[in-house]
Amino acid sequence: MPIKLKNLTKKFGDYTAVNNITLSIEDSKITVLIGPSGCGKTTTLKMINGLIKRTEGNIFFNEISIDKINPIDLRRRIGYVIQEIGLFPHMNVYQNIAVVPKLLGWKENKIKNRINELLELVNLNPEENIFKYPKQLSGGQKQRVGVARALAADPEILLMDEPFGAIDPINREKLQDAFIDIQEKIKKTIVFVTHDIREAIKLGDSISVFNTGKIEQSGKTFEIIKKPKNKFVSNLIGNHAEINTLEFRKAENSIDKDFSAVKINASDTNLLKEQKNSYVIFLDDNNNFLGILSKEKISQLSTENYLNNLKTYFITPDSTLLDAAGIMLSKGINTVPVISAEKKVLGVIKYETIFQEE
Amino acid sequence: MENFIKYITRNYEIIIKELLNHLSIIGIALPFAVIIGVSVGIIIAGKPKISKIIIYISGMFMTIPSPALFGIMIILLAPFNAGLGKPPAVIALIIYSLLPMIRNTVNAVNSLDHNIIEAAEGMGMKNYQILIKIRIPLALPLIMSGIRSSVVMGVGVATIGYYIAAGGLGYFIFAGLSRSRFEMILTGVILTAALGIFLNYFILKLEDIITPKGLKISGE
Amino acid sequence: MNIFTYLLENPDYILEKTFQHIYIFLISWSFAVITGIISGIFITREKNKKIGRIILVIIGITQSVPSIAVIALFFLFMGIGFITAAFALFLYSLVPIVFNTASGLISVDGNVKEAALGMGMTKKDILFKIEIPMAMPSVFSGIRNSAVINIATATVAATIGAGGLGVIIFTGLSHFNASMIFAGAVPVSFLALSIDLILGFLEKKFTSEGLKISEEG
Numbered sequence: 001m002p003i004k005l006k007n008l009t010k011k012f013g014d015y016t017a018v019n020n021i022t023l024s025i026e027d028s029k030i031t032v033l034i035g036p037s038g039c040g041k042t043t044t045l046k047m048i049n050g051l052i053k054r055t056e057g058n059i060f061f062n063e064i065s066i067d068k069i070n071p072i073d074l075r076r077r078i079g080y081v082i083q084e085i086g087l088f089p090h091m092n093v094y095q096n097i098a099v100v101p102k103l104l105g106w107k108e109n110k111i112k113n114r115i116n117e118l119l120e121l122v123n124l125n126p127e128e129n130i131f132k133y134p135k136q137l138s139g140g141q142k143q144r145v146g147v148a149r150a151l152a153a154d155p156e157i158l159l160m161d162e163p164f165g166a167i168d169p170i171n172r173e174k175l176q177d178a179f180i181d182i183q184e185k186i187k188k189t190i191v192f193v194t195h196d197i198r199e200a201i202k203l204g205d206s207i208s209v210f211n212t213g214k215i216e217q218s219g220k221t222f223e224i225i226k227k228p229k230n231k232f233v234s235n236l237i238g239n240h241a242e243i244n245t246l247e248f249r250k251a252e253n254s255i256d257k258d259f260s261a262v263k264i265n266a267s268d269t270n271l272l273k274e275q276k277n278s279y280v281i282f283l284d285d286n287n288n289f290l291g292i293l294s295k296e297k298i299s300q301l302s303t304e305n306y307l308n309n310l311k312t313y314f315i316t317p318d319s320t321l322l323d324a325a326g327i328m329l330s331k332g333i334n335t336v337p338v339i340s341a342e343k344k345v346l347g348v349i350k351y352e353t354i355f356q357e358e
Numbered sequence: 359m360e361n362f363i364k365y366i367t368r369n370y371e372i373i374i375k376e377l378l379n380h381l382s383i384i385g386i387a388l389p390f391a392v393i394i395g396v397s398v399g400i401i402i403a404g405k406p407k408i409s410k411i412i413i414y415i416s417g418m419f420m421t422i423p424s425p426a427l428f429g430i431m432i433i434l435l436a437p438f439n440a441g442l443g444k445p446p447a448v449i450a451l452i453i454y455s456l457l458p459m460i461r462n463t464v465n466a467v468n469s470l471d472h473n474i475i476e477a478a479e480g481m482g483m484k485n486y487q488i489l490i491k492i493r494i495p496l497a498l499p500l501i502m503s504g505i506r507s508s509v510v511m512g513v514g515v516a517t518i519g520y521y522i523a524a525g526g527l528g529y530f531i532f533a534g535l536s537r538s539r540f541e542m543i544l545t546g547v548i549l550t551a552a553l554g555i556f557l558n559y560f561i562l563k564l565e566d567i568i569t570p571k572g573l574k575i576s577g578e
Numbered sequence: 579m580n581i582f583t584y585l586l587e588n589p590d591y592i593l594e595k596t597f598q599h600i601y602i603f604l605i606s607w608s609f610a611v612i613t614g615i616i617s618g619i620f621i622t623r624e625k626n627k628k629i630g631r632i633i634l635v636i637i638g639i640t641q642s643v644p645s646i647a648v649i650a651l652f653f654l655f656m657g658i659g660f661i662t663a664a665f666a667l668f669l670y671s672l673v674p675i676v677f678n679t680a681s682g683l684i685s686v687d688g689n690v691k692e693a694a695l696g697m698g699m700t701k702k703d704i705l706f707k708i709e710i711p712m713a714m715p716s717v718f719s720g721i722r723n724s725a726v727i728n729i730a731t732a733t734v735a736a737t738i739g740a741g742g743l744g745v746i747i748f749t750g751l752s753h754f755n756a757s758m759i760f761a762g763a764v765p766v767s768f769l770a771l772s773i774d775l776i777l778g779f780l781e782k783k784f785t786s787e788g789l790k791i792s793e794e795g
């Protein structure tokens with residue numbers, strides 16, 4: 001469900017915590033709110049589920065104003081994961097996850113099935129964990145239960161306030177990966193608050209940069225990285241942001257189909273010179289990948305020597321652009337072939353694609 | 359009210375005497391209670407089963423009503439010619455103090471983080487150094503709050519001393535009750551209440567002073 | 579003379595006093611439990627925070643006032659009699675219950691409450707499903723404390739007309755009659771221990787497992 005924040009303002013007494021922000025939160029996407037401590041991220045999030053009453057402006061769910069929705073109903077339809085998880089210590093994992101379904105009056109059987117499903121989704125063994133109490137879980141496990149609990153009644157919206165903040169870096173990375181997989185399956189509208197720009201880039205389809213109650217910039221993650229609007233945003237993103245983003249971008253999404261490939265036995269010099277790309281991919285009789293050579297190199301070599309000099313670097317579609325960039329930089333080339341498990345050429349990653357997109 | 363003011367201005371000497379009596383019963387009992395309670399606590403800490411039993415038994419003593427315990431003390435001490443006066447009152451008070459003293463000591467010792475002790479050992483501290491530099495300072499606040507419970511309880515318990523000729527503020531209350539002398543009762547009520555509140559506050563401040571700074575920073 | 583003599587020779591009288599003791603205990607204490615828990619809840623509600631803080635300070639102070647002072651004070655206002663004694667006992671056993679209920683409720687983690695609110699629980703849901711169950715250990719420790727204190731204090735309240743086993747003990751004390759003191763004291767201790775046992779059992783039943791697990795275990 002898309003959410004619109006319109007001229008939203010929150011004042012605590014004289015202090016303006018959120019100052020006239022307008023933001024469109026896209027359906028089925030992860031929108032990250034990022035910014036320094038105290039800039040109003042949590043306040044914004046809590047206005048969305050009505051835990052904090054706005055001072056001015058409005059919030060729309062599917063174009064329906066929040067004023068027209070009963071706050072209790074609203075919250076039961078929005079999953080909420082908070083900074084410190086907030087699992088109920090007197091309830092076991094099952095009971096914790098069952099809270100909202102029970103409030104909604106689900107049948108016990110339906111709840112049971114749902115909980116098994118959710119625990120599998122967040123990668124926790126149901127039999128082992130269902131009767132455990134929060135104190136018997138590790139930090140990462142608690143966090144997974146927190147996510148499962150938020151998803152319990154299949155809400156359309158998920159609000160997550162630094163859900164991985166308290167987890168050590170290694171486990172945080174794992175949880176983020178798991179979370180990406182989960183979102184791929186569930187496709188919820190997620191508003192995700194974080195302090196961590198790396199996390200924002202990794203998870204966010206869009207990012208909104210907050211500063212002292214205002215939005216400095218919001219847009220697609222790449223727009224923000226490529227075109228930071230001002231000093232604040234570029235400082236937040238840091239110098240290496242572009243390189244960093246490569247790590248989170250799958251090669252398969254950036255494949256360029258515009259490449260030159262020839263069968264090795266058809267490789268007479270003229271044919272090769274006619275290829276318009278600066279690199280030529282060589283295939284065997286079955287159209288399987290053999291190697292790649294630059295046209296420059298081709299012109300220096302005699303036909304018989306092609307085979308011996310073929311460069312055999314390639315990446316697979318699930319590699320990241322960072323892998324591609326690594327090969328380019330270390331081998332001094334600007335095109336890397338993407339090869340399927342069946343050795344077929346899917347396309348290439350070009351230097352320009354990586355570093356000059358959009 | 360007039361009677362009351364008349365009463366205290368005429369009897370301030372008795373008031374002071376009984377107040378001192380009251381304090382001396384508590385004051386004499388306290389060191390014994392601390393020594394016995396803390397040593398028992400230290401000995402049994404770390405032995406969960408024994409701790410549980412000892413704490414349960416000292417809890418049972420607490421259920422003996424104070425006038426009964428005083429009475430029993432008289433009888434038990436009579437053969438030693440100490441049946442009346444302060445000794446039975448003091449001993450009764452020591453017995454009542456055992457539970458808070460032992461329980462808090464056990465908690466204090468058990469709540470010490472093993473890592474801290476290991477770290478101290480790792481730094482080459484000797485056992486007695488660990489006791490003096492680590493264990494005691496960290497345990498002191500909890501032990502102090504055990505002392506506070508004992509003392510505050512002692513203020514009430516010591517009033518029964520009146521019945522066994524130990525003196526104390528119980529005189530004003532119980533003698534007042536049996537003679538229906540309102541001004542006496544009021545004197546007793548005010549003095550015991552004020553003494554309890556004062557001692558509680560005083561020891562609370564002490565606790566605050568002896569608590570190492572780092573321990574005070576709690577969650578909030 | 580044997581210490582058991584009085585106990586063996588006057589079973590009916592002792593039984594009668596024991597029932598009196600139980601009677602005044604049950605009346606004063608059960609009212610204290612109900613009133614105490616309700617007030618504990620009341621003073622911790624958001625809208626009553628200010629009064630709550632004041633009441634908690636007063637209660638904190640009252641906890642260091644000896645029971646005998648409270649009993650004598652009520653005598654001054656209400657004279658001698660069962661009602662006076664019961665009322666004094668009621669008020670005195672109220673203190674630990676209010677205090678523990680309130681501190682149990684206050685110490686419920688704010689994050690937990692916020693999570694509950696964020697999940698769409700009503701204030702009532704939060705009170706009954708989150709706050710009270712989480713405060714249970716503290717509430718019970720207040721109730722148990724209060725019961726033991728009440729039973730012990732009731733003996734002293736015999737001096738202002740509470741009746742009960744205190745009558746036997748004080749009579750014994752003024753005659754230095756060990757057997758009589760013993761005969762009064764044994765049922766008192768027995769009562770206190772049994773009530774505590776029963777309450778301990780109830781506590782186990784009504785407290786979630788999850789609150790008992792220590793962080794390391």
Ligand SMILES: Nc1ncnc2c1ncn2[C@@H]1O[C@H](COP(=O)(O)OP(=O)(O)OP(=O)(O)O)[C@@H](O)[C@H]1O
Nearest residue numbers: 012015017035036037038039040041042043044195
């Ligand atoms: N209930 C409140 N009363 C008064 N001021 C508040 C209240 N809640 C938040 N604030 C203030 O509003 C500002 C924004 O708070 P908010 O919690 O939204 O920050 P945040 O961006 O989530 O920070 P963090 O990253 O540290 O969680 C802060 O300056 C905070 O002190």
Ligand SMILES: [Mg+2]
Nearest residue numbers: 041042043161
């Ligand atoms: Mg925040």
